[in-house]
Amino acid sequence: MTVRVRIAPSPTGYLHVGTARTALYNYLFAKKNNGKFILRIEDTDVERSSKEMTDIIIESLKWLKLEYDEGPFFQSDYFSHYIDHIPQLEKTGGIYRCFCTPEELEERKKKVIEQKKAWKYDRKCLNLSKEEIEKNLNEKKPYVWRVFIPEGKTYFDDLIHGRIERDNSEIEDFIIVRSDKTPVYNFAVVVDDYRMGVTHVIRGDDHISNTFKQLHIYRLFGVEPPKFAHLPLILDEKKAKLSKRSGTVSVLAFRDMGVLPEAFVNFIALIGWSPKDNREILSIDEMIQLFSFENVAKKGGVFDYKKLEWMNSKYITKTDDEKLYELLKPFYKESGIDIENFEKEKILKIIFSVKEKARYLKEFPYLTEFFFKEISDYDKKGVEKFFTPDRLSHLKVLVKELENVEKFTSENVEKLYKDYVEKNGIKGADVIHPTRLALSGRTEGPSLFLMMEIFGKEETLKRLTKVL
RNA sequence: GUCUCCAUCGUCCAGUGGUUAGGACACAGCUCUUUCAAGGCUGCGACACGGGUUCGACUCCCGUUGGAGACGCCA
Numbered sequence: 001m002t003v004r005v006r007i008a009p010s011p012t013g014y015l016h017v018g019t020a021r022t023a024l025y026n027y028l029f030a031k032k033n034n035g036k037f038i039l040r041i042e043d044t045d046v047e048r049s050s051k052e053m054t055d056i057i058i059e060s061l062k063w064l065k066l067e068y069d070e071g072p073f074f075q076s077d078y079f080s081h082y083i084d085h086i087p088q089l090e091k092t093g094g095i096y097r098c099f100c101t102p103e104e105l106e107e108r109k110k111k112v113i114e115q116k117k118a119w120k121y122d123r124k125c126l127n128l129s130k131e132e133i134e135k136n137l138n139e140k141k142p143y144v145w146r147v148f149i150p151e152g153k154t155y156f157d158d159l160i161h162g163r164i165e166r167d168n169s170e171i172e173d174f175i176i177v178r179s180d181k182t183p184v185y186n187f188a189v190v191v192d193d194y195r196m197g198v199t200h201v202i203r204g205d206d207h208i209s210n211t212f213k214q215l216h217i218y219r220l221f222g223v224e225p226p227k228f229a230h231l232p233l234i235l236d237e238k239k240a241k242l243s244k245r246s247g248t249v250s251v252l253a254f255r256d257m258g259v260l261p262e263a264f265v266n267f268i269a270l271i272g273w274s275p276k277d278n279r280e281i282l283s284i285d286e287m288i289q290l291f292s293f294e295n296v297a298k299k300g301g302v303f304d305y306k307k308l309e310w311m312n313s314k315y316i317t318k319t320d321d322e323k324l325y326e327l328l329k330p331f332y333k334e335s336g337i338d339i340e341n342f343e344k345e346k347i348l349k350i351i352f353s354v355k356e357k358a359r360y361l362k363e364f365p366y367l368t369e370f371f372f373k374e375i376s377d378y379d380k381k382g383v384e385k386f387f388t389p390d391r392l393s394h395l396k397v398l399v400k401e402l403e404n405v406e407k408f409t410s411e412n413v414e415k416l417y418k419d420y421v422e423k424n425g426i427k428g429a430d431v432i433h434p435t436r437l438a439l440s441g442r443t444e445g446p447s448l449f450l451m452m453e454i455f456g457k458e459e460t461l462k463r464l465t466k467v468l
Numbered sequence: 469g470u471c472u473c474c475a476u477c478g479u480c481c482a483g484u485g486g487u488u489a490g491g492a493c494a495c496a497g498c499u500c501u502u503u504c505a506a507g508g509c510u511g512c513g514a515c516a517c518g519g520g521u522u523c524g525a526c527u528c529c530c531g532u533u534g535g536a537g538a539c540g541c542c543a
Contacts, residue, residue, distance in 0.1 A: 010543045045542055102541065118470040118539080144541055161473070170471050170539090178541040185543050208472060209538040232474080232536095239535065267480095270492090274481045278491045297474095297481075300536065304479050307493045317506080357505045417502085432502040444504035 003035025004199050007061075007068070008189070010042040011053035014250035015060035017303065018204060018234045018242055021268040025231060026202045027066045028269075028291040038196060039071035044188050046076065060251040064261050065284070073196070075188050082183035082191050085221075086145060094220040095176065097143045098125040099136050120172040121146065142179035147216055149173055154212045159200070159229035159293045166212050174213050186210055190217040198226050205230035206241065229293055232272050233300040242303055258331055258361025259308065263315035267308045271301040281314060309359040317356050321348045324355065328364055335365035337372050349454050353446035367445075371454060375441040375463065382443040386434040392468060394424070394431050395438070399464050408457040410449035417449070438467040 007023040009015060030037040039061065043049035058072065089095045098121075109119045126148065128136075136143065149172070155165035176187035183191070189210075193201060201211075208230050218225040236246030243249065248257075254264055266282055275282065275290040282290070316324070325339070325348060332339045339347045354367040378387075398420060405412055417435075421428050436448050439455065452460050 008543090012543070042543060048542075098541095105541090113469085116469060120470095120539090142541095164472070166472065172539085175541055180541080182541085184541065189543090204537090205473065206537055207543095210543090212472090230473085235536080237479090241537070270480065272480090274492095276482075278482055280481090280492055295481095299474055301481085302479055304493065307480065310493055313506085354505090356507095359505095414502095428502055436503065442503085446504090448502055 001199060003030060003033040004038065004197050005030050005035060005202055006038040006040050006071075006193070006196065006198050008040045008042045008192075008203075009057050010045065010048075011050060011057060012045065012048040013053060013244070014252060015057045016242075017249045017251060017254075017268065020060065020064060020066075020251045020264075021234060021271065022203055022231060023061060023066050024064070024265060024269055025229075025273070025291075025296070028288050029200065029202060029229075029293075030069075031288040032291050035199070036069040037066075038073070038198070039068040040073045040192060040196070041071075041075065042185065042188070043074055043076045044079075044183055044185060046182070049076070056252065063255050064251065064265055066265075070196075073192075075183075075192065078188075078192070079182060082188055083177065083181055085191060086177065089145075089220050092220050093148070094216075095145050095147050096126055096173075097128070097133060097136075098146045098173075098175070099128075099141050099143045100124055101142075121174075123173060126173070144175045144179050145177040146173040146175055147213070147220070149216060154215055156211060156215060156225070156228055158208075159227055160232075160296050161205075161230060161298060164208060164211075164230075171212050171216070176217065186213045187217060190214050190221070193226060194218075194221065194223055200227045200229060202229045202231065204233055206233060229296075232297055234268075234271055235300045235302045237302065239300070239302060241300075246303075256362075258358075258363070259312050260315045260319065260327075260361070263312040264308070266315070267311045271303065272297045272299075281311070313356075313359045316358050316361070319355075321351050321355070324351050324361075328361060331361050332365050335369070337365060337369070342372075346454060349450070353450050353454065357446075370440040370442065370445075371451075375439075375466075378437055378441045378467075379443050382433070382437045386437050386443075387467060391430055391434045394420075394426065395434055395464060396468055398431060398435075399461060399468070402457070402461060402464070405457065408453060408460070410447070410453040413452045414449040434467075435464065439463050 005026040007019070007026050009019050009023075027037050029035070039058075041049075041054055041057070043054070054072070054074075061068065086095070105121075108122060108124075112119045125143075125146075149168050152168045153165055154168055154171065155163055157163050174186065175184050177183055192198075211228055211230070215225055234242045236242045238246075240246070248254070251264075255261070262284070265284060266287075269282070269287055270280065273291070273296050275286075276295065279286075319327075325344070328351065329339060350368050350371050351364070354364065358364055358367060398417070401416055401420065402413070405416060417428065417431060421431065432448055433443065436445060436451070437443060439448075439451055439460065445451065455463070
């Protein structure tokens with residue numbers, strides 16, 4: 001039997017980091033087993049679903065390079081389809097009409113909770129007589145369909161947790177069809193997963209309680225349920241389920257910060273899973289190779305921004321300059337610099353000069369902005385420290401010598417500085433720091449001699465002369 | 469509150485009866501260096517607790533405690 005898995009986000013918000021990781025694990029499992037990865041949009045909540053969000057979800061998946069083999073399918077396209085199954089289920093005697101209004105329910109629920117008891121639907125409509133039902137129907141009273149939960153126990157063997165069991169008395173007679181005839185999540189999921197031949201349901205463990213309900217629907221259909229794997233949740237610093245309130249959770253927000261998709265995927269993969277040998281940097285192919293539920297943790301994991309930063313900087317460092325050039329265009333544009341207006345070779349060198357420092361692509365413009373604009377203000381402390389009379393007098397001499405350099409390469413410039421320092425018995429820092437400050441206005445930055453080469457002779461001399 | 473899940477360094481993971489309990493991030497120090505980073509080295513730092521089982525428990529069982537999740541005509 002070929003493996004078929006799905007990711008089933010609801011288009012009521014951006015693609016969440018947690019959903020992204022669920023998608024990743026589904027993807028890894030599918031690829032590992034030569035199976036199919038399906039995208040299904042769970043939009044049965046018409047009120048809260050939107051086309052924009054659907055587009056964002058698709059765009060997010062695309063950015064992550066988690067390509068789906070089938071879909072996207074939309075549950076809203078099958079609305080009538082779900083209801084078609086009701087007569088079949090009714091015949092089993094496993095579902096029943098409930099005419100209780102939300103208001104009535106609310107009232108009864110309140111009373112029960114006041115007595116500090118757990119609320120569960122009280123089955124008021126379970127044993128309505130044929131006549132009563134007819135009467136209600138004739139009066140056009142709205143009703144929902146509920147599943148009757150018999151006595152006993154419900155259990156399943158989770159691929160990650162092992163057997164999970166729950167007494168049926170803990171499961172209420174839940175609703176599968178709303179009074180407006182639309183299916184509720186638990187019902188739509190079962191119908192779809194079955195229709196699509198989903199073999200493994202891999203989802204967050206916040207769905208465990210839904211699984212029990214869904215199992216009862218499978219039972220009524222007389223159909224073998226799929227295998228389940230409930231993933232531990234991704235947590236925030238406070239160890240609560242990661243949510244909008246926890247900070248940035250939208251996948252595209254990470255893209256916009258300049259996180260590389262490969263780094264992001266690598267990072268989220270490692271929350272809740274790791275290869276046996278503790279490797280940290282893994283390509284998607286390696287992950288596919290190594291993925292197994294045996295290595296998936298049961299415990300929820302905190303989303304550690306610091307580690308993401310570290311990993312992203314690793315990926316940036318190893319990305320080649322040409323590729324970075326392409327990726328960086330929008331980030332520079334956003335800060336008002338059109339790098340395509342400059343000589344590409346020069347931009348490539350600029351990128352190279354700071355790529356080991358950047359943690360996010362977004363940092364490049366700031367890290368390199370002095371290459372693109374004249375310096376008007378110099379670091380205050382730096383000025384006090386480095387623009388002293390003695391140091392400036394050295395610079396003055398250096399400027400003259402620099403003028404005579406024919407090939408203005410970092411090697412040649414460096415040699416010139418080294419020779420000068422030795423000849424005059426001073427410290428390299430005494431001329432290097434003032435030079436850096438004059439060129440960039442900063443006390444820190446890329447390798448100085450490389451900077452000089454990038455600026456070229458003319459611009460270097462211009463900037464140096466300006467501070468003398 | 470009820471039910472379910474979970475429990476190794478601050479954080480993410482290794483560890484599946486006998487280990488000096490390992491790696492990574494973070495943090496601190498040292499080193500390298502023209503600066504900041506990066507790199508290299510070192511350090512700090514954990515088996516929640518209590519009972520069993522066993523010759524022997526971080527590893528198995530049971531409790532306790534703690535944390536999380538679910539308790540919608542949301543998904």
